[in-house]
Amino acid sequence: MRWQNRARWVAVPLTLVILLFLLFPFFVMISTMIKSGPDVYADPPHWIPSHVEWSNFVTVWTQYDLASYFLASLIIALGATVLNTLLSVPAAYAVARLRFPGRKFAMYLLLMIEMFSPVIVIISLFKVVAGFHMLDSYGALIILDALFTVAFNTWMMNGYFKTIPKDIEEAALIDGCNRVQTMTRIMLPIAVPGLVTVMIYAFIFAWNEFLFALTFISSKAKMPLTIALYNFVGRWTTQWQYLTMAAFLALIPVLVLFYVIEKRLVAGLAGGAVKG
């Protein structure tokens, strides 16, 4: 349409201005992570570093145990992903395909759980985690991170299972496959895109998780990135050049993964009202 042509002349410059505005903190991050210490605390501050301090990249690994925090985050996130998948995929199959009393109730319960902030149960979770002797352990974070995405992921997988025609499954059942076989041999392979989305979502959630790590992890050796970076601020003068460098490195995996699932995530969140 004609006004689309004219709209372009407004849209492009406006988009650029808004982007410049919204990406501001990331420009600050990039500017700071290549500065030297005196540059970071220069008065007045300046955007362009007086020289590029490449050694910041080395320092965060050698002097600040970044590798240890990355490893902790990786263990927790992978653990949570595996546990979450083992829980939510079978549950999703049950609610999508099987008739049983209480099915609606189960769906409703999952939806409610999705609304909850873990903060409202954090005081009693502390007792539960202590009761299982899991304070300051990866186990606690793996379980909790996995559980707080179970509801969403079950809903997502439920949606994927439902799009698979029942005929395919019924044909297999007639051919002598049992339910478990139809699930592993027929349903899951077709639902692979959904499975990938669900797994990545669980991974990202655990990688970014802050509250549980803040509350349950006390030893430095087990700290994931989020808490390690948080603790880095405020002690003495914060060395923002290292913090921003570490933040940059910690963001790369989640940004990449987010782009993989972004469209399907939006579709899932909008409740099937838009197509992924």
Next chain:
Amino acid sequence: MADVPLTLRQRIWNPEARLAYVLLLPTTLFLAAFMFYPIAYVFVMSFFKTNKLSDLTKFVGLGNFIDRFEDPEFWWACVRSLVWTATGVSVKFLAGMTIAILLNVKYRGRKAARMAFIIPWASSVPISALLWQWVYHPEFGLLNHTLKITGLWTNPPGWLGSPLPAFISTMWVDIWIGIPFFALVFLAGMQAIPVELYESGHMDGAGPVRAFFSITLAGLRELILISTLLSAIWTFNDFNVIYILTRAGPANTTNILITSVYIDAFTNLHFDWAAVQSVVTFLILSLVSVVYARFYFRQENS
């Protein structure tokens, strides 16, 4: 074959139902231990006085609730939660809609722009909050520096240090994170609206503004409802941004309901107060989730 009514036993104990129970069992067990029991326990705790180790010491009935309801600070936290959520969602909605409209215009580089707009949402919330803390730094932060050298604001505030600027600047970080969700959902919705509708609208003499209100917005109705509801819940529940940026300070001025639970429990060691606030928050969220669920099931059934 006519449907023979199943007996109760047949309905709850047939092979298909049994398989469903087995598949749901692991999730149920985990949820029972780490979600249902903790929720129940918070309710129990709200009726007891607790000591600094969070042990229950004395049953006081509704005593804790009365205590909290008589404390103005509790009501302030509620008011802040309301302002925080209402303002936050409105700004996110409007900004998201604007960006969706801009991204719906076809031009080269649109895909790249779309990817760039996602970054604040894709980024890790705790890390974003830390970055903003540095951005807001009163003396060495590049925000105030940029405001000064461009002449936009020659005497900017210290942001996180004083009450009102702290509230606004933490709220902005929450808004900033939430904008892309609206933008992407609305964009997806706009792209699902058939072009023919616009073409026939154009034939009928509708200009772009008319077309936006009567075709675009009308087509997005369902999406607007569901995404606003979701965003309201997330905004209301935003603990990370506030805790990381201000720890609910200065002098509690950024303390909303959800942060007051944590601060009362783990900073003030007032677990009974925290339990009351948990229960109140739980009830509010349950109410909202009923609305959400009704909407969601209507969609699932249609």
